[in-house]
Amino acid sequence: MQACPRKLIHLANFNSTNIGNGALIFGTERVLQQDWRAPVVFIPEPWDDYTFGLRHFDAGFVSSVNAADGLIIGAAVALNARDYLKNAGMRFDLPYALWPSISKPIVFYAISYRVWPYQEYHHLDQFKRAMEYILASPRIMFSVRNDGTKPWLESLLGYKSERIEVIPDPALYVPNVDSWHPELVQDKINFLISLNNEDEVYRFGGPLREQLWHVARPFVKERQLLSAMKYVPYWRSQKRKCLKKLVYALERLCHEWDLNFILCPHYFDDYKIISEFISMFPARLAHQRTISSGLLNVARAPYFYDLYAKADIALAMRVHSMSPAIGLGTPMVALSTQGRISDFLNIAGLQDFQVDFLDPDLAEKLHAKLHNVLQHRQEVKQKFEETRTAMRTQTLAYNRRVAAFVAQV
Incomplete structure (x- = not known):
């Protein structure tokens, strides 16, 4: 007689058009279903509806959780200082x-942070109080992604805890559905480019932004600092210089390889930097060698990431361009x-597969790494497969513990 399935509420960004959330959702559910020793059913709960005030974390939410067998708080960015x-x-x-009203088990599953150096963490006292409750509760498992979230979080809290566990980014396990993609060109090297303009001032402000925040933030509100940065031309100039170096590296590669560039936006933020990039790209390459994919909502993630699976190489500025590419075996x-x-790359032993965008020698270093990866694609695929296999073993061990935890609590 088959056991009744466990019904788990999965709190995740189900209504998002940021496709990386799809990698997290599908990857998380895929491996939990594979590793659970009994049937499991996920009840989707759109976290983004709560973010935008369409739903509320209230007594009704608590009742919904208590009517299920447990709550999975999905692997999104959950710590963002808003x-x-x-x-x-x-x-x-x-x-x-x-x-205390939630009587069913709660699993924070591979959550992450996006807080920049010296950025103010709003409502820190409330956060510390919540974390104290979480880490003391026998009904809660708390895990973060293997992307530096644990040391960052422990530094913010002011103490270390063994109950803050580290597990692999589940976007490594995003499934792909075999599909036809009009962006791909047969007999050419299909080269995906994922750029990221999210949190532009923080992302590209560099040491200047960090120094300004470090000195001024105790006396000036963060909104004022962000407004002031709009009138500081230096960081925008640095961003443009780095984009020119990126263009130079890719132009050099075009003389050595028959490339088909596919610009691959993951969210609306990316269109601005794509536009800036294209404005610097040689007209011939933009006209004859470059195409773009389109945005999709998270439900189409298996189709979207099939494009990654079929590409020959990816240049990844987004986290969920990088980890799915590794998981899918795409150089x-x-x-x-x-x-x-x-x-993430350092922890995975893949530190040789990155270049700092603000590196003064970006053009030379990026060209050299891309050229080397293109020359040794099969070896890179094997390296990524070994990395995925090792992380999958870690994920399996954690998921088995989650299953036992949900069954016992």
Whole structure:
């Protein structure tokens, strides 16, 4: 007689048009279903509806969780220092008085952060109070991605905890559905480019922005600093110089390889930097060698990432261009603009597959790495397969513990 399936509420960005959320959703559910020893059913709960005020973390939400067998808080960026997160200081913004009302097990599954150096963390006291409850509760498992979130979080909290566990980014396991993609050109090297303009001032402000925040933030509100940066031309000039170096590296590659460039936006932020990039690209290459994919919502993630699976190489400025490429075995070089990318690659033993976007020698270093990866694609695929296999073993061990935890609590 087959056991009744476990019904788990999966809180994730189900209504998002940022396709990286799809990699997280499909990857998480795929491996949990594979590793659970009994049937499991996921009940989708759109986290983005709570972010935009369409739903609320209230007594009704608690009742929904208690009517299920447990709550999976999906692997999205949950720690982002936003001012409107007044209850718990994180995107799971449950009022403190309601936490004890949840009687079913809660699993924070590979959540992550996006907070830049010296950025103010709003409602830090509320966040610390929530984390104290989480880490003391026998009904909660708490895990973060293997992207540096744990040391960052422990530094913010002011203490270390063994209950903050680290597991692989589940976007490594995004499934792909075999499909036809009009962007791909037969008999050419199909080269995906994922650029990222999210949090532009923080991402490209570099040491100048960090120094300004470090000195001024105790006395000036962050909004004022962001407004002031609009009138500081230096960082925009640096961004343009780096884009020109990127263009130079790719133009050199075109003399050595028969490339078909596919610009691959993951969200609307990316269109601005794509436009800036194309304005610098030689007209012939833009006209004859370059195409763009389109935006899709998260439900189409298996189709979208099939484009990655069929590409020959990816240049990844986005986290969920990088980790799915690795998981799908697509040769990749990361164009790092944030610590989470560098930390993930360092932890994975793939530090040789990245270049810092703000590196003064970007053009030479990027050309050399891309050329080397193109020359050794099969070896790179094998390296990525070994990395995925090792991380999948870690994920399996954690998922088995999650299954036992949900069954016991």
